[in-house]
Amino acid sequence: SDPLVREPLIERLEKLAGLHWHAEPTFPAEEPGEMAPITMPHDLTREVGTRRDATQEEVDAAFERAAKIQPGWDALGGENRALLLEEAADLFEEHTDEFLSLCQREAGKTLLDGVAELREAVDFLRYYAMEARRQFEHPVHLPGPTGEENTLRMHGRGVFATISPWNFPLAIFTGMASAALAAGNAVIAKPAEQTPLIAALAVKLCHEAGIPPEALQLLPGAGDVGQMITADPRLAGVAFTGSTETAQAINRTLAGRDGPIATLIAETGGQNAMIVDSSALPEQVVRDVLASAFQSAGQRCSALRMLYLQEDVADEMLAMIRGGFHALNVGDPAKLSTDVGPVIDPDAQAALERHVARRQQNNRIVWRLEIDEQLAKGCFVAPTIIELDSIIDLKRENFGPVLHVARFKASELGQVIEDINATGYGLTLGLHSRIEATRRFVQARAKVGNFYVNRNQIGAIVESQPFGGEGLSGTGPKAGGPHYLARFATERVTC
Ligand code: ADP
Secondary structure, three states: OOHHHHHHHHHHHHHHHOOOOOOOOOOOOOOOOOEEEEEEOOEEEEEEEEEEOOOHHHHHHHHHHHHHHHHHHHHOHHHHHHHHHHHHHHHHHHOHHHHHHHHHHHHOOOHHHHHHHHHHHHHHHHHHHHHHHHHHOOOEEEOOOOOOOEEEEEEEOOEEEEEOOOOOOOHHHHHHHHHHHHOOOEEEEEOOOOOHHHHHHHHHHHHHHOOOOOOEEEOOOOHHHHHHHHHOOOEEEEEEEOOHHHHHHHHHHHHOOOOOOOEEEEEOOOOOEEEEOOOOOHHHHHHHHHHHHHHHHHOOOOOOOEEEEEHHHHHHHHHHHHHHHHOOOEOOOOOOOOOEOOOOOHHHHHHHHHHHHHHHHOOOEEEEOOOOHHHHHOOOOOOEEEEOOOHHHOOOOOOOOEEEEEEEOHHHHHHHHHHHHHOOEEOEEEEEOOOHHHHHHHHHHOOOOEEEEOOOOOOOEOOOEOEOOEEOOEOOOOEOOOOOHHHHEEEEEEO
C-alpha cells in the first residue's frame, strides 16, 4: 500500500468525521463468551475455529460507530473510496493461499470452486470501485432554467447491513459489502453462521487496505444476530442473499420498525430449469448439465434443478449423461481429483436425504452414486438423478447435488415454460436448442433474471454477466451490473 495515497485519506477522514482511526476490531472478540465450534464440512470431527456471536450491546455499539463515521466516509467521494477498494483487491490476491485454504476447510469447497470464489470477490471490489468513480465522484449537471445550476449527486444512504450466505462465503460477502461501501454507506456485515472465518479474513484485509474499521464492522452470529441488526431503527438498508423465507422475514422486521424507510436488496433462491430440444448437440448438453447440476455440489443459487428433455431425444441424452454422471468423483475437497465435495452441514445433508428418500418410495430415482464409506465423517450427499413429471412437483429448493428430469413433447413447450413461471421463482433458465425461433419463443416468455443459451448455467461474471432474479428469487438490481450501486444510494438534487 502506498502511504502517499493512504496518509492524506486518513487525515481527511479524521477531519471530516472527527473520528478515532484505530478502533478495536469487533472480531475475533477478546471478551469471553460462548464459543461455538466451526467444523469442517468434509470431516465433522475436525474444527477450523470457533465463533462467538455478537451480543445486543455489540450491535448497539456497532451502529453508534457506523453512524458516526458514515458522513465522513460519504464525503470522501467516489474516487477516494475506489482507491481503498482497489487496495483491498490487491491484498485479497496477495492472500490467495489463506483464502483457498479457508474455502476448503470452512466451506468444503474444491480448489476450482475456491479459485472462482476469490476471483469473483476481487472482481467485485474492482468493479464497484470503478462504478464509485463513475457515479459518485462527480455530480450530474441537469438542464435548468436560464441562470440556474442544477445538479444531482449520489450519496450513501447511511448505515447499511449486509447479511450473507455460506454458499459463496467470500464472493457474495465481499460483493455486497463492497457495493455498500462504494456507494458511501457505513457497513455492518453479518456473515453466515457457518462461514465467519472467511469473512473475518476479508474484513481484516479491507481494514489493512485503509477502509476504516468503523466503516466496515463484522458482527458474526446466526439468524438472531441478523434479526437484531435488521430491527435497529438506525438502519438505512439491507443487502441480503439467502433463502426466500429469510428475505420475507427481514421484510417483516423492517416493516415493523420506526425509523427511516429501509431499502431491501434481496437475492434469494431459485427453481432453475434447463430445456433441451431435439436440435441440441448431445455432447454439449451432457457437459453443461453435469456442470450446472453438480459443480459446487449443487450449492449455487443458479444451479440446475430440473432438466426438461424433449421426448424424442430423451433416451439418447440420458444414456450419454449416465456416463458422465457415473464418472463424477465425490470426495475430499482438498484432493485435485474431486468434482463434488460435501454439502455445508448436517442439516443440509438431512434435508436432501429426506427429499431423496421420499422419491425412492415412489421409485422415481433414476441413478444414485455410491459414495465411499470413508466419507461418513463428513456431510456428503451422493449425487442423484430423479425422474419427475413436472417442475410443479418440486415444492422446495433442493440445495445440493440432486437433479430432476422430465420429458416433454415439442407441442408442450409453451406449457413447460408456463409451469416454470408458475413456481414463482425467476432466477436462471437454460436452453439448449439450435433453432433461432425456439430461442426467441422461450426468451419472450420466461420470467427469469438470467437466461443461458447453449451453455452451462453456472453463475455470473462480474460486469459482463450481471446476476440476479425476480419474483421469489429476489428484488434486483443485478449484482455486478451497472445499476446495482444505485439501490445503495440516495440522490440529492440542488437547483
Ligand atoms: P441458507 O438457506 O442459505 O442458510 P438463510 O436465509 O437461512 O439461508 O441464511 C442467510 C443469512 O441470513 C445467514 O447469514 C443467516 O444467519 C441470516 N438470517 C437467518 N434468519 C434471519 C433473520 N430472521 N433475520 C436476519 N437474518 C437472518
